[in-house]
Amino acid sequence: MGAILPVFPLGTVLFPGLVLPLHIFEERYRTLVRDLVATTDTEPHEFGVVTLRHGSEALPADSDGEAPAGAAITTGELYDVGCTAELRQVTELPDGRFDIVTVGRRRFRVVTLATATHPYLTAEVEWLPDEETSGGTAELLAPRVLAAFRTYLDLLRPDSEVLDQVPDDPTVLSHLVAATAQLTTDERQELLAAPDTATRLRAELRLLNREAGLLARVRAVPVPLSDLARPVSPN
Template identity: 60%
Template sequence: MTAALPLFPLSTVLFPGLVLPLHVFEDRYRELIRDIIALPADSDREFGVVAIRSGWEVEHTGPGGEPAVGLTSGASISLYDVGCSALLRQVTEHPDGQFDVVTVGRRRFRIVEVDATTAPYLIAQVEWLDEEPGEPGMADALAPGVLAVFQRYLRMLRGESTPTGEQLPEDPNVLSHLIAATASLTTDDRQQLLALPDTVSRLRAERTLLNREVALLDQLQAVPASLPELATPSAPN
């Protein structure tokens, strides 16, 4: 069974449980926000965030640097087929009709069909994707090792030599989404992680990706010249 879900195409990937602030400036998406606000208070005030595979998105940011939602008029875009619904948590409307909203990722979906004619914005028929754990007991077995690599990766990014005592989730599924959302990965990498069928698959893929990133950081730190120096073109002989 499918459900109708209004879509926000973005150049980012949203994961369940992660907060996503947005600055909404374009007319069609302002209307989408108004339509969602008009829903009964006890209804699911959510829309679908789906990453843009190719196409042009208007380059804007909100006052706080948050992503701004809008596409060039008549733009042709290609979307990934798996996204995540965003639950509306907070809305601020400005005098000029623009919105600042705070959302949180809720549940993954797969796009079955897209309707581009009924409303000014896209509406998709989607099927919801369950959060499956995968092979019994394996997520709990994998999580500590993946967490250790992730913590090492964070320390290397921050230039820290010792752990900071940062609190990270113990639940393997929550951890898998947090890593996918916060590690410095490409949109394709993030999208592939979002689309994986279960927590075990996601943790295994993240272990591979994190080990790759840690190895790269190790190589960069082993270079005797400073990174700013490496970024400066050398003078010709």
């Protein structure tokens, strides 16, 4: 049997090493934060972030205004690969809500949603280590991805400070690119689920070259972009 992990469905994709601040207002997730804070220092104070395929981050409430215990979400509504969020800072507000700061820690795959034994969602998961199965391929790809990322950012927002401190580690770089580039949720999920760093970097090189090409063509349009805007049809 795999590990049992508290799960927080969100509309975003979290990557290892990336910061994720959250405002916790629903009672079941307030309970989750309290449970995590109460764990011993030898246990990781973390929960799983899994991205919703569609719909709201909030679960439907019952007649008392509280959502039923985890049962409103099914595995079909969630992507199967997520990332744990480790608590780094917890601020409890006077009304019982929390402002928390978390950092992505380790990837996992959802095996099945666990029987509801808590007011929040839990899942059986298996851990997904970033194993390099292709020798030094990641080290060879990293400089090419970094160069493509610089070109992409120069076209997107020249004043970006993302690359002020470039990570030396290819895996860290791959996670930074995946979290920062303007990609679809499906593309981010594919990068999160990549079996190793080399596979992720190879996919990012393709995506960055594609996006840079699109941005270059848009900047070459001889009329202001505002002139291209058209009212959205209600039909």
